Amino acid sequence: MSYLDDIDNMDAFAIRVILADDHPVMLSGISHEFAEVKTIQLVGTARNSTELIALLTSTQCDVLVSDYAMPAGEYGDGIALFSLIKRRYPAIKIVVLTMLDNPAVIRALVTQGVTCIVSKSDAGTHLIPAVHAVHSGGKYYSPTINQIVQSIDWNRRGRGSSDVLSQRESEVVRLFASGLTVNEIAEKLSRSKKTISTQKSKAMEKLGIEREVDLFRYAMENGLVTSSQKTSDSSSSTE
Missing domain, CATH: 1.10.10.10 (Winged helix-like DNA-binding domain superfamily/Winged helix DNA-binding domain)
Incomplete structure (x- = not known):
């Protein structure tokens, strides 16, 4: 097997990732991080939900890494957007990137079935193991998110409980x-x-x-x- 064949095989097995964030600096920084990882192939970026849904429709990917709050766009953001994506593209795994530290938000995400969440206040390098974890069906919380998850009373009903908004x-x-x-x-x-x-x-x-x-x-x-x-x-x- 030649060197070029090795490269082709690595590309074939790389995790195809779409990245969505409304901050250009974040898009650039994370794109740079992913470019250094041979097992991850960034196949597209989006700045709002309109661009994201169009990209998911036209581009094959395995994992979506998306900011929680992207106010612009016709499909909204947050829980409503992720619910739509789960229904419309059930095969795509989701990693949520957020600057919010509200336990209600984290509870709502977890009860929606989002198993990999990374806080923007933690190092960007946490996204790499999160992508690998979600692709293999695992769970990954960056340190800040893990502290919040540990503090939540999962038996309490109310804001952010399993009765999330439609x-x-x-x-x-x-x-x-x-x-x-x-x-x-x-x-x-x-x-x-x-x-x-x-x-x-x-x-x-x-x-x-x-x-x-x-x-x-x-x-x-x-x-x-x-x-x-x-x-x-x-x-x-x-x-």
């Missing part, structure tokens, strides 16, 4: 927290006002939230909406 409920919460009224959300999503109100109420019930101000806080803390998105959407709704 994609539609998450979408309603995201739009409501961005500043839209129930009427405006109904018009935007082509649903009835009653349906939107019911989905909002159901989401609050699942999360153990009684006040709307706490629903806003939940959306911010869980990456469903950012402060800049709230300002932008609120402004557009009054134009």
Whole structure:
């Protein structure tokens, strides 16, 4: 077997990875890390959910490494986006990269079946074993995430429990927290006002939230909406 045959065989067995993050510096840094690893082949990058879904549809990959909070894009982000990907592309394994240290977020991810989570506050090198772990059906938490997982009371129900929001409920919460009224959300999503109100109420019930101000806080803390998105959407709704 020649040297070129060896190279071809290594490429054939490399884990094909798509990377999604809305920060160009993160994309560049992680891409550089992956380029140094012969068992990982980066086959594409995306900066939002619109680009990501298009890439997943057109490009074969084994593992998706995705930021949790990517507000821009027509498919949203966070739990709603990962739920969609799991349904639409069940063969693709997911590694979540996040700067959030909220136990509710981590609990929701774990109960969604995400077994490999890396904190952005930990070294980027943790992504490499995470990719290998998820590809082989294993589990990997970077140190910061592992501390959070150990601190969670898994017997307690409430925010972030196994009753995670459906994609539609998450979408309603995201739009409501961005500043839209129930009427405006109904018009935007082509649903009835009653349906939107019911989905909002159901989401609050699942999360153990009684006040709307706490629903806003939940959306911010869980990456469903950012402060800049709230300002932008609120402004557009009054134009």
